[in-house]
Amino acid sequence: MGSNGTKTAASERVAPSLIESHDLTMSFDPLKPVLREITCNILAGEFVAILGPSGCGKSTFLRIVAGLMSHTSGSLTIANQRPNEARRTAQSVAFVFQDPNLLPWRSVADNIALPLELRGVPREERMPQINQVLSLIGLTADDAGKQPRSLSGGMRMRVSLARALVTRPDVLLLDEPFAALDDVLRQQLNEELSRIWIAHRWTGLFVTHNVSEAVFLAQRVFVMSKRPGTIVADVRVPFGYPREPALRATADFARLCGDLSFRLREAAQ
Amino acid sequence: MKRIVAWILQTVLPPLSLFLMITVVWQAAVVVYQIKPYLLPSPLAVGAALIRDGSRLGSALAYTGAASLLGFSASLIVGTLIAFAFSQSRMLRNSSYPYFIFLQTVPIVAIAPLIVRWCGNGFQSVVLVAFILSLFPILSNATQGLLHIDPDLLDLFRLNNASRWQMLVKLRFPNAVPAICTGARTASGLAVVGAIVGEFFVGYGSRRFGLGYLINATNDQLELDRLFAAVLTSTLFGIAIFASINVVSATILRRWYDQAVEHRN
Numbered sequence: 001m002g003s004n005g006t007k008t009a010a011s012e013r014v015a016p017s018l019i020e021s022h023d024l025t026m027s028f029d030p031l032k033p034v035l036r037e038i039t040c041n042i043l044a045g046e047f048v049a050i051l052g053p054s055g056c057g058k059s060t061f062l063r064i065v066a067g068l069m070s071h072t073s074g075s076l077t078i079a080n081q082r083p084n085e086a087r088r089t090a091q092s093v094a095f096v097f098q099d100p101n102l103l104p105w106r107s108v109a110d111n112i113a114l115p116l117e118l119r120g121v122p123r124e125e126r127m128p129q130i131n132q133v134l135s136l137i138g139l140t141a142d143d144a145g146k147q148p149r150s151l152s153g154g155m156r157m158r159v160s161l162a163r164a165l166v167t168r169p170d171v172l173l174l175d176e177p178f179a180a181l182d183d184v185l186r187q188q189l190n191e192e193l194s195r196i197w198i199a200h201r202w203t204g205l206f207v208t209h210n211v212s213e214a215v216f217l218a219q220r221v222f223v224m225s226k227r228p229g230t231i232v233a234d235v236r237v238p239f240g241y242p243r244e245p246a247l248r249a250t251a252d253f254a255r256l257c258g259d260l261s262f263r264l265r266e267a268a269q
Numbered sequence: 270m271k272r273i274v275a276w277i278l279q280t281v282l283p284p285l286s287l288f289l290m291i292t293v294v295w296q297a298a299v300v301v302y303q304i305k306p307y308l309l310p311s312p313l314a315v316g317a318a319l320i321r322d323g324s325r326l327g328s329a330l331a332y333t334g335a336a337s338l339l340g341f342s343a344s345l346i347v348g349t350l351i352a353f354a355f356s357q358s359r360m361l362r363n364s365s366y367p368y369f370i371f372l373q374t375v376p377i378v379a380i381a382p383l384i385v386r387w388c389g390n391g392f393q394s395v396v397l398v399a400f401i402l403s404l405f406p407i408l409s410n411a412t413q414g415l416l417h418i419d420p421d422l423l424d425l426f427r428l429n430n431a432s433r434w435q436m437l438v439k440l441r442f443p444n445a446v447p448a449i450c451t452g453a454r455t456a457s458g459l460a461v462v463g464a465i466v467g468e469f470f471v472g473y474g475s476r477r478f479g480l481g482y483l484i485n486a487t488n489d490q491l492e493l494d495r496l497f498a499a500v501l502t503s504t505l506f507g508i509a510i511f512a513s514i515n516v517v518s519a520t521i522l523r524r525w526y527d528q529a530v531e532h533r534n
Contacts, residue, residue: 068424088430095428097421105443105524117439118429147524167429 018044018091018171018203019065023074025228026060030072033228034060037074040222040231044170047197047204049214051260052224053268058207061229062173065205066095078171094169096177100156102148108159109134109144115167129166136196137162154185161189165196172202178213190216191245198241211260215253216243221260225267233263310494318494319501325483326502332479334506336392337464340399341457341510347400348407348456349449355408356415356441357433373405377463381470391475398467403456410452414445447525450518457514461507480506 019042027033034057042048052058063069064076067083078086078093087093094115102111109130116126134144137158148156157177164172178186194217197204208214214221215237223233237256239247247253292312298304299311306314319326351369355362377398388394418441426436468481478486480503487495 063424066424066428068427087428093428095424097425099421101419101421101425103422103440103443105446114425114439115429118426118431118435 016044017041018046019076019078019205020080021074021076024061024064024071024076025073026057026064026069026071027228033072035064035071036228036230038230040234042203042205044203045201046220047194047206047218049206049208049218049221050224051208051211051214051221051264052229053226053264054209056224056226056267057229058224059175061224062095062175062205062207065171066093066173068095091170092167093171093173094164094167096160096164096172096174098176098179100148100153100160102156102159102163104148106148107144108139108146108148108151111148111159112144112163112166115163119167133162133166136165136199138192154181154189157181157189161193165200168200169202172204174204174206176208179208179210186210186213187216187245187248191243193217194241194243211257211264212248212253215256215260216248223260223263223267226269232267235260235263307491307493310497314494315497315501318492318498322495322498326480326498329478329480329483329499330502330506332392332477333461333464333468333481333503336395336467336479337399337460337510339396340463341403341453341460343396343400344404344407344456344460345449345453348404348452349411351408352411352415352445353437353442355412356437362412369405369408372401377402377466378470384471388471390471390473392472392477394471395464395467395479395481398471399460399463402463402467403460406455406459407449407452410448410455411445414448415441417448418444447522450522453518454511454514457510458507461503461510465503 019040021038021040024035024038025033026035038061050058050061060069064071065078065083067085067087076083078091081089081091083093102108103114106114112130112133113126116129121129130144131141134141139155139158139162143151143155148159151159161177178189181189190213197217204218206214206217218237221233221235221237222231223235224230225232235256239253295309296312299309304311310318355366381398384394384397388397415437422440422444423436426440431439464479465481465484468479469485472479472481480499483499484496484503487493487499
């Protein structure tokens, strides 16, 4: 596979692989599989973007990793466990949906508190964690008391992100979270997300159909073919972190985006 | 202030002026054509009966009001609880839902003898009729609200290893509140109807009486002015109940929606 292999920190190479998928296939109808023979390794603390044409099954793959759907054949493990077992025992898995999906009857702070509540974290321990994640994601104490309906789309997505981060996830799965936002906002949130990733180093899987978003965020980009989806390219992104907005204006960035766009177009055919 | 004036002009004034017009025409017709009072009483006679019967109407209203409120509260609680059970088991839902439709469609006249046989005649049976009539809208709306949930939200709860109980209390129930409010609005009117009609069939024989009895008795005695006064009282009571349920649900729903959704029937 064409990999733009460049130097990466030695520690990353040694890091154990956290998510392992081997010949994973998923189908509702045996004649029309959604995903076929997906094989990949994702290291602990790695940030991977999955790029693919619409309807290629990339969201389905993400849901299988989350343990929300099951695959038909092959294997997928997180820390050597099946996803829904891993979620219950060792690993904390958080998911950011395309839609912010906030509970309209809860305030911002209570929405962020939800995962902690469900996991039985005592009330007095929740507040400091919520405050921490609020400032991390760029929300003020004033915002915390608001109802979701009074927030803009971008703010809602920040809250949704905060709700995912509040559990300090080991694995963060993002399903086109910024697809509905305008370009400037999307770029801003990409910058913030990459900054948060540097600080917390969760293992990230970011599904998108936006090439420059994938390149800006990730260390590696998987390109998926059209349905039945499989990984047709595993491309290393050679830029170091922190990634500054100026990166988008560099020739290397443009070249890589162009290359990936070409592969994506090929994959869609 | 401006909004209140606009509200009066747009919402209150038109029906009120129509009411006045009809009353005037009606009064004139009764006088001009000398319509017999046992066929159609004049509005003035109805007004006089309303004042004359004030205390009887008041106690009848207390009886009917208590019966309908008890029946309504029972169906609100029982309907929501059954819906909870339905939301937990598809088998339970599929096997018993048809019988609740049966309960909704069976004419109350047809089962009135059974109700009397089992519960006796009097207040408790009137409450039961109000309950039976108002149960279904709450049950069906609550069930719908508990089950009709964004799949992503269910996934969000599942990802955090939520228990069934947590899903019910923190997701399904709050999600169902708007639907339960809609059901309650329909049910409140039906409970009043149930309390009045129920008295026709199962309320006889007790020492106290409600609006249903008054309507029946005054009709038998051809006292149509008093009949109209009783009907008017029931109507006003029905409107009052409906309006207060609307206010309560609008207050609750303000947390769910941008603006309390306006409901007109």
